[in-house]
Amino acid sequence: MTRRRALVLVSGVLGGILTSAASRLMSVEYGKAFALQSALVISDYLVAVAPSPSGAASGRSVGYDVGQLLAHARALDLLPPWTSRLEVYHGTAPLVHSTATPLTPEQFGRIRSLETTEWRAGNRAVLVPLTDRERWDVLGAVEVVVAAVGPGWWLGMLGPAFLSALAWFAGLPRGTGLGAYWSAALALAGISIWRMWAIVAALEASWTEAMHGLKEGHAVALGTIPPLHLETTTWAVVLLGLALLGPLAATGAAVLAPPADSES
Amino acid sequence: MISIDTRAVLFALFAWGCAADATPPLRVATSPLPADRAIETARIEAFSREHPDLVIERISIPRGSEPGGDLLRVDETTFAAVRDRVLLLDLTPYLERVEINLATYDSSVTPAFRRGRGVYALPRGYSPLVLAFNQALFDSAGIEYPSGDWTWDDFLAAAAILTRDSDGDGTLDQWGTYFDPRPAIWLAWIWSGGGDVLCARDAPRASGCLDSRTTLAAVRWYAGWVSEQRIARPQTAGSESEALRRFVAGRVAMITADHSVVPVLRDLAARGGFRFGFAELPHRDGFAPRTTLRVSAYAVPSATRRRKLAVQLAAALVDSAAQESNASLGYELSAAPRAQRERAAKSDSLGCEDVFITALAHARLPWGVSVQRWPLVDALLERMMVRVAAGGAADEVLRETARTVDRVLAEP
Numbered sequence: 001m002t003r004r005r006a007l008v009l010v011s012g013v014l015g016g017i018l019t020s021a022a023s024r025l026m027s028v029e030y031g032k033a034f035a036l037q038s039a040l041v042i043s044d045y046l047v048a049v050a051p052s053p054s055g056a057a058s059g060r061s062v063g064y065d066v067g068q069l070l071a072h073a074r075a076l077d078l079l080p081p082w083t084s085r086l087e088v089y090h091g092t093a094p095l096v097h098s099t100a101t102p103l104t105p106e107q108f109g110r111i112r113s114l115e116t117t118e119w120r121a122g123n124r125a126v127l128v129p130l131t132d133r134e135r136w137d138v139l140g141a142v143e144v145v146v147a148a149v150g151p152g153w154w155l156g157m158l159g160p161a162f163l164s165a166l167a168w169f170a171g172l173p174r175g176t177g178l179g180a181y182w183s184a185a186l187a188l189a190g191i192s193i194w195r196m197w198a199i200v201a202a203l204e205a206s207w208t209e210a211m212h213g214l215k216e217g218h219a220v221a222l223g224t225i226p227p228l229h230l231e232t233t234t235w236a237v238v239l240l241g242l243a244l245l246g247p248l249a250a251t252g253a254a255v256l257a258p259p260a261d262s263e264s
Numbered sequence: 265m266i267s268i269d270t271r272a273v274l275f276a277l278f279a280w281g282c283a284a285d286a287t288p289p290l291r292v293a294t295s296p297l298p299a300d301r302a303i304e305t306a307r308i309e310a311f312s313r314e315h316p317d318l319v320i321e322r323i324s325i326p327r328g329s330e331p332g333g334d335l336l337r338v339d340e341t342t343f344a345a346v347r348d349r350v351l352l353l354d355l356t357p358y359l360e361r362v363e364i365n366l367a368t369y370d371s372s373v374t375p376a377f378r379r380g381r382g383v384y385a386l387p388r389g390y391s392p393l394v395l396a397f398n399q400a401l402f403d404s405a406g407i408e409y410p411s412g413d414w415t416w417d418d419f420l421a422a423a424a425i426l427t428r429d430s431d432g433d434g435t436l437d438q439w440g441t442y443f444d445p446r447p448a449i450w451l452a453w454i455w456s457g458g459g460d461v462l463c464a465r466d467a468p469r470a471s472g473c474l475d476s477r478t479t480l481a482a483v484r485w486y487a488g489w490v491s492e493q494r495i496a497r498p499q500t501a502g503s504e505s506e507a508l509r510r511f512v513a514g515r516v517a518m519i520t521a522d523h524s525v526v527p528v529l530r531d532l533a534a535r536g537g538f539r540f541g542f543a544e545l546p547h548r549d550g551f552a553p554r555t556t557l558r559v560s561a562y563a564v565p566s567a568t569r570r571r572k573l574a575v576q577l578a579a580a581l582v583d584s585a586a587q588e589s590n591a592s593l594g595y596e597l598s599a600a601p602r603a604q605r606e607r608a609a610k611s612d613s614l615g616c617e618d619v620f621i622t623a624l625a626h627a628r629l630p631w632g633v634s635v636q637r638w639p640l641v642d643a644l645l646e647r648m649m650v651r652v653a654a655g656g657a658a659d660e661v662l663r664e665t666a667r668t669v670d671r672v673l674a675e676p
Contacts, residue, residue, distance in 0.1 A: 115570040135571050
């Protein structure tokens, strides 16, 4: 095998694998963004609607009526986008699913002192603080598990294999199969981008549905809820660039290769 | 709103497979001025020691851009505009929790950040604009030092003598004063001439004030430094650091300055015997002395998710320890008069604090504290001054600018 052909083959395999990896990463990032924004909105929602215990003194940080907090949290778990993916902790204790693992005192202490979101379970769940009604002290946390968004295994397996096979032919002398290679790479990029848009559309639809559910009866308390916005342009450029890596290398090799360079 | 921007995407591509996301830093949006850096660094370090797991990041926000961060440094030119663009948190419910008693802060500063019963920023320090002068240049010219009752005529007469060709090469290399076309500097001079750029704090407008006869005379007089009297080098942009550089180099005899120049001048005096003094801004004969007040403070955006930490850090930047360190650094007067008095009694060997304290009695908060569109108005006024100084017909330029400012202020 000539060096040129090896280069074309490697770039084809690499382009295919990277496209597949970027596509997978994009799905994960969208899922994480959706989970994070959901957790933040749910936390705001609970602060707005869950009452303090009756007779609580005003002006100082007071907790929630745990029964009411539990009722609201369980009602949220019934909303389709978050079904069985939501947990609300009062202190370290889970309220929605009694079998869920409590937060460790260290976890809760960290969230409480740093007032920050925390990813856990290998980035598969996000934990955001649940504050008191004055948004001062952290009294608990809201956890949303990242949902798997969009099918992807076939793209992950077939994309690289397909491009690699074509890369083999494209690397032949005089660039045999170069046109087919470009077409396949463009098709792979198109499929990846289409898949991205499909995921975004599905998430936005879920978001609208969820917000509609939240706002019913609590529109005043919630105020304006921001729309879900997922940036797609950069990902589209990344996916296109990676998918075209192989054909670009193959074309470059075909143009730059000396005429004498032939199959050994 | 979720936004996965370019950097996030690229970061994600490289960080895929890495461990869980690191805790984001608490972001303090502040200015890149050395004074702010010096004042904030020590207090942020002290706060970090109390919160060892917390990372605090200082970010610089260019003027006019969208302010971001968990804590915002605001001043007399930005407060109203920031409050218009970012919903600021009313800090009143939290003052007791962070042990801040605003009654112990100077009453000339705290109203700047109040709206109704709400308090939207915690004051750190302030300074009136005064006149700094180079004593050596005055001595060599045989002129008496400026005093608090100097009029504009006294100022012009002295500046004319101090403007000279010191090396005899045919070009002026020592100027009486420094011309700065930015309203942040010249508004104090216009006020001390009885004029103003806007009328009515509640519904501000420029017509009737900016184009009034008194303001016109004051603007003509200030622009005349370069166009008529030639006591200042002509220039279309001003910079306080450049003014200070030229002042300490002996190229400019008098500059309009705030307290932030004190540490630099104090060091130079200690090291090389540089002699300087301060005086209240001269005023137009027949009008009372006036000057503008510069203020610095910290505000917390309502949208921050780290409210407690942000409010606690704001408090740490203005509390009694901060005021003491602020007074000792000397970049501004401490917003807590007690800390300022104690410091002045201990270390004011040069006797400059009295001038600043006396000037406070004549100082007023500028329009940027209350006018949301001030940054736009400020830009229009700067352009106006440049045009007048370049020889434009002052009455026409002021009338036209007043109309434009009114349009800007009337925009919904």
